[in-house]
Amino acid sequence: MDDTSDLRQILAVAKYQFLNYVRSRRLLALAIITLLIGVIYVAVTAYVGVGKESNALSLIRNWAGNVSFLGILGALFFGGDAIAGEYSKKTGYFLFPQPVKRDVIIWGKYLASYLAALLILLLYWGMAILHTLYYFSEIPVEALYSIALTLLFLASILSLTYLFSALFKNGTVATVMVAILYFFAFSIINSIAMFAGVEPWFSITYASAILTAVLQKPYPPHKTVIDAGVMKVTAYTPTLKEGILIFLAYFVISIALTLIIMRYKETK
Amino acid sequence: MYLEAVNLSKKFGNFYALKNLNLRIEGKKCVGYLGPNGAGKTTTLKLFTNLLRPTSGSAVINGYDVKKEPKKALKGVGTLIETPDFYPYLTAEEILSMACEIRGASKEGITRVLKRVGLKEWRDKKVGKFSKGMKQRLALATALVADPEILILDEPTTGMDPQGMMEVREIIKGLKKEGLLIFMSSHLLPEVSSVCDEVAMINRGELILYDSMENVVRSFSSKSVLVEFLQPVKSVKEIEEIGGVEGVEVLGERRLRISFSGEKDEQYTILKELLERGYRVLNYQSETIALEEAYLKLVGGERNG
Numbered sequence: 088m089d090d091t092s093d094l095r096q097i098l099a100v101a102k103y104q105f106l107n108y109v110r111s112r113r114l115l116a117l118a119i120i121t122l123l124i125g126v127i128y129v130a131v132t133a134y135v136g137v138g139k140e141s142n143a144l145s146l147i148r149n150w151a152g153n154v155s156f157l158g159i160l161g162a163l164f165f166g167g168d169a170i171a172g173e174y175s176k177k178t179g180y181f182l183f184p185q186p187v188k189r190d191v192i193i194w195g196k197y198l199a200s201y202l203a204a205l206l207i208l209l210l211y212w213g214m215a216i217l218h219t220l221y222y223f224s225e226i227p228v229e230a231l232y233s234i235a236l237t238l239l240f241l242a243s244i245l246s247l248t249y250l251f252s253a254l255f256k257n258g259t260v261a262t263v264m265v266a267i268l269y270f271f272a273f274s275i276i277n278s279i280a281m282f283a284g285v286e287p288w289f290s291i292t293y294a295s296a297i298l299t300a301v302l303q304k305p306y307p308p309h310k311t312v313i314d315a316g317v318m319k320v321t322a323y324t325p326t327l328k329e330g331i332l333i334f335l336a337y338f339v340i341s342i343a344l345t346l347i348i349m350r351y352k353e354t355k
Numbered sequence: 356m357y358l359e360a361v362n363l364s365k366k367f368g369n370f371y372a373l374k375n376l377n378l379r380i381e382g383k384k385c386v387g388y389l390g391p392n393g394a395g396k397t398t399t400l401k402l403f404t405n406l407l408r409p410t411s412g413s414a415v416i417n418g419y420d421v422k423k424e425p426k427k428a429l430k431g432v433g434t435l436i437e438t439p440d441f442y443p444y445l446t447a448e449e450i451l452s453m454a455c456e457i458r459g460a461s462k463e464g465i466t467r468v469l470k471r472v473g474l475k476e477w478r479d480k481k482v483g484k485f486s487k488g489m490k491q492r493l494a495l496a497t498a499l500v501a502d503p504e505i506l507i508l509d510e511p512t513t514g515m516d517p518q519g520m521m522e523v524r525e526i527i528k529g530l531k532k533e534g535l536l537i538f539m540s541s542h543l544l545p546e547v548s549s550v551c552d553e554v555a556m557i558n559r560g561e562l563i564l565y566d567s568m569e570n571v572v573r574s575f576s577s578k579s580v581l582v583e584f585l586q587p588v589k590s591v592k593e594i595e596e597i598g599g600v601e602g603v604e605v606l607g608e609r610r611l612r613i614s615f616s617g618e619k620d621e622q623y624t625i626l627k628e629l630l631e632r633g634y635r636v637l638n639y640q641s642e643t644i645a646l647e648e649a650y651l652k653l654v655g656g657e658r659n660g
Contacts, residue, residue: 096456102453183404186430
């Protein structure tokens with residue numbers, strides 16, 4: 088391989104960006120948050136006990152309920168200012184004049200952000216697996232599907248975060264905007280859509296329901312009408328195929344737009 | 356090796372930061388790029404380093420258009436634009452390793468470069484703890500670490516103390532001797548005159564001068580000398596009668612400014628004549644730096660920014 092091939096340059100950017108993340112306080116902070124969630128969950132389970140109807144699948148499903156939240160946090164922590172920070176913190180003055188394509192820089196940084204966020208999710212899944220093994224001495228195969236879907240979810244949510252980071256010039260503003268989008272805007276949109284009886288297929292947080300749905304036997308129905316007395320509410324659960332397609336669409340469209348923006352974005 | 360701006364323009368909204376710049380810099384030399392604040396110096400350098408995209412025209416390095424082929428164009432180019440920051444949790448050595456790996460260059464030069472910029476003792480320290488001056492030194496090291504043939508430097512002594520400024524100037528002089536092409540912006544005229552072989556001046560986004568330092572000195576040298584005498588001057592009229600003297604301005608009873616026509620020979624003849632007529636001269640020197648004279652004449656003391 089050529090010493091300055093795009094792949095080598097992607098790996099070089101990723102290596103040092105990842106090293107910077109690993110040593111940063113933000114990785115430590117997120118690891119502590121993750122451990123706290125895990126410890127609280129283990130403590131509560133130990134205090135309340137595991138019900139007779141419980142099994143390995145239901146226990147690990149409860150754990151999986153927090154994965155999308157942690158995935159979003161990981162994307163915010165490691166992607167929110169990944170691009171905007173190059174402009175606001177002036178690190179771009181070092182990186183952008185190097186003999187390297189902008190696409191290569193973005194892919195290198197994306198890889199580093201992905202790996203850093205993945206460390207957190209693996210820490211969480213590790214706790215979930217150990218906890219399940221402790222009570223039931225088995226890990227259902229569906230847990231592996233959920234972990235695999237977690238990898239895809241992280242790729243898409245991080246890709247969307249990168250898009251926002253490319254749109255803004257200030258890292259903090261970019262991070263806050265993405266946090267508002269994930270924690271408020273998407274939730275509101277999902278609720279309104281459900282009330283209106285419309286399936287929110289355009290929402291990535293709606294699609295993230297497949298992370299837990301895959302741990303249900305049988306897989307929940309796509310459409311459920313709930314009779315709430317005066318009115319009927321239609322609840323949707325994405326099908327596995329649909330969820331994966333939404334993840335893929337978010338990943339491809341967001342990263343493509345990010346690359347286009349970065350080709351034209353200037354360091355004024 | 357060369358840098359060439361071909362009808363290079365950059366517009367921000369309705370404002371032309373750079374207008375139809377045509378400039379070719381070639382060979383082993385140091386070219387100073389001068390102009391008042393907001394004249395377009397940094398804009399030019401950013402266009403050559405892929406930080407900005409031209410509105411029209413092109414910035415070409417060694418035959419490659421920076422916008423179209425940044426990887427090829429910037430391959431042998433070391434850059435220092437403004438004062439860059441670095442990833443705070445990496446050490447100075449890791450930052451230089453990163454630059455080497457991106458450029459596919461050997462890491463053997465890291466220690467040498469760190470020593471050259473005075474950061475050898477700080478090689479294992481995280482960059483987040485560095486002062487602005489140290490970051491500027493590190494930025495210079497990143498520009499040098501892959502042994503570039505061309506250096507693009509934007510006010511390289513910014514943020515440094517006088518000692519640091521002097522050291523950086525010595526480094527640049529050394530690099531010039533090693534055969535690099537250096538294109539360096541500055542608003543410090545003594546810096547440019549002591550380091551550079553050629554000078555380009557820009558104002559309001561347009562090139563107003565590009566010539567060798569020698570020619571600039573010849574064209575713009577102030578043809579006056581400041582003379583200091585041991586004793587009070589007896590007769591100004593007598594001095595005005597010396598051949599070549601065009602005028603005498605009395606600055607004090609022992610100090611005169613003598614304007615003259617001609618070149619260095621005439622300047623010497625006037626001194627010789629003064630001594631022969633019994634004047635005891637303590638000091639006899641050209642009044643101003645030629646570059647400063649040229650700058651003030653061409654830019655006219657304007658401030659654009």
